[in-house]
Amino acid sequence: MTTLRELARHLGLSPATVSRALNGFPEVGQATRARVLAASETLNYTPNVTAKRLATGKSGMVGLVFRTLPGYTIDPHFADFLASLSEALADSRIDLVFHVASAEDQLSHYRRFVKDGVVDGMILSAPEPDDARIALMESRNLPFVVHGRGTEDAGYAYFDIDNAGAFRAATTLLVELGHRRIAFLNGSERLGFARQRRGAYDAVLASRGLRTPQRFVVHGEMTEETGYAAAAAMLAEPVAQRPSAFICSSTLQALGVMRAAAEAGLTIGSELSIISHDDVLPHLRSENFAPPLTVTRAPIRNAGPALAQMIMARMDDVAPARLQRIEKADLIVRASTGRVPKWGEEAWTH
Template sequence: MGQMTTLKDISAELGLSVATVSRALNGFPEVNARTRDRVTDAAKRLGYRPNRVAQRLVTGRSGMVGMIVKLKADMTADQTFFDVITGLTAALAARDVDLVLAVDQHADPTVAYERMLERNVVDGFILNAPVPDDARVAFLQERAIPFVVHGQTATEVDYPFYGIDNRAVSADAVGFLTALGHRRVALLNGDVRWSYAADRLSGFRDAMAEAGCPVPDAFISTERPSESYGYTAALAMLSGRAGPRPTAMICGSTLIAAGVLQAARDLSLSVPADLSVVAHDDALPQLRAIAFDPALTVTRSPLRDACKPLADALIDHIGGAPAKGLQTLVRAELIVRNSTAPVPDTGVSRWPST
């Protein structure tokens, strides 16, 4: 089958040396303008495509980065996963890098990385869903493998990351709600084993404390985000068996909020008149916060926004750029819609107790 045309072919065709052809194609300044034209012309004419493998052999880079996703029994990742992969591969492709994907089914999170490194085919990794004191971070740092973390809050680290300020997410939501007079605010958080949820929780506690609002234990729940979790948790909190009910809820995701709204509906509670709801919105196409009824007030930071910065940070870091300049912590945007309102007059919700 059709042999690839190589630098040698071009050099033979033009009576030049391979070195000059290489330089001409790579835009080195010392090659004569006319020669460069002849070379680029011949390259196009002969359909030259550089052999990446050869390039990589000499540059020592593979031009691929790895990503290893954890297979969870529940597969919650899926919703966000596809979206992230899409943006990521696009951003990587723009810089001529490919993504090698593996799924980890192992208990020890590092073995999958070890395996991929062993096959020594990737220049670096994209780490997602970090946990506090992530074992993978230690593993990769020890081996001096470049990586970038998606979703990171601690800023005092020496590797690149892109994340949202999750403490601020909670603080902003709390600040907004307390300004509306709410004092009994509940948090329907994600699973605190993940850093993002842990940070939201601590941000929530601190902000509530600062606002002088006590937070009963019953007002905080943490679980993997799902609609049914939102539904049952909200139902439990709103039943008011364990003291006064919350007048506002902060949801870890729009999915949870969907369950909360359903629960409110089933209890004949009006949102926002009886209950204010704020959710964090990753801007997934399937769950458009603006399409909720009522339209959700959210702290918003599109997941897709992370992809390009992540890809670029990793590639730059592999290229030798120091981590310090490749750390981004964005502040989520508070978007006020119709699911929030001032606290009901009495301060105690007005519906009959169940």
């Protein structure tokens, strides 16, 4: 392996000049920097990470707080995102340092990251409209990027999907299939993405003169058990009052709805329709459900590489306004949706 001194000798430059060129110091001219970079690639030079960190004053580490669900289980959506993020950062020789915390205890972990000064930036996930974590990062001038938006007009760097567009399309499809009693299983109502999805659902129904009883809109953790419990209660209602369709914020919730439908003796697609948002979790393929699930599709793994690039740009002082990306979600219609059954043609009466 070529050393820094050997590279400098090959170029006829001092080791200090070569080091400054490799680390982007402004006093090194563009022509010299280009020459050094070309030679380092030709000679297969790999910089000493510790030396680089000493030279730049940066740790080469990015922080993240890993949220656990009640009972200390791991959210599979977040785990898949974490895997793609870690892989993308590693490709750029940046280490991901993460803590595990409950939703209630996250802020104290962010404070610790800021106080200890061991990371060059932070990646936040599942933002709220008035998020104390974001306020903390901004007050300490620590570079950060966010997976999602707490508000539609967020001023920070973020990668998000078009939640409103996705759930507008899902609700519209069901209404056009004749459904008037559409239940909605959503994420926690304090989270930005859940508010965006609920807003789109409400807007479509209002535009068609439809309304939904509050008990048929459920916010909470997006798990199979919460989906099952909510759907089982709704499907136990008298036929004239139960939903003919469900919209779910997660395929995990949709699994629970399918289980409740089976227990109620309802055939999915003809007697009960289901649409879910699909993060494309590798162990839970919506096309393999029975029947295949109609979804709004946006792979959560896409967020990892995008946010890795964004946090590196923020650490290089790229303005947040230049680092805001919204990815479209595709509506994929499959066999879990169909025309409204006769018993579901009327809107809720109470």
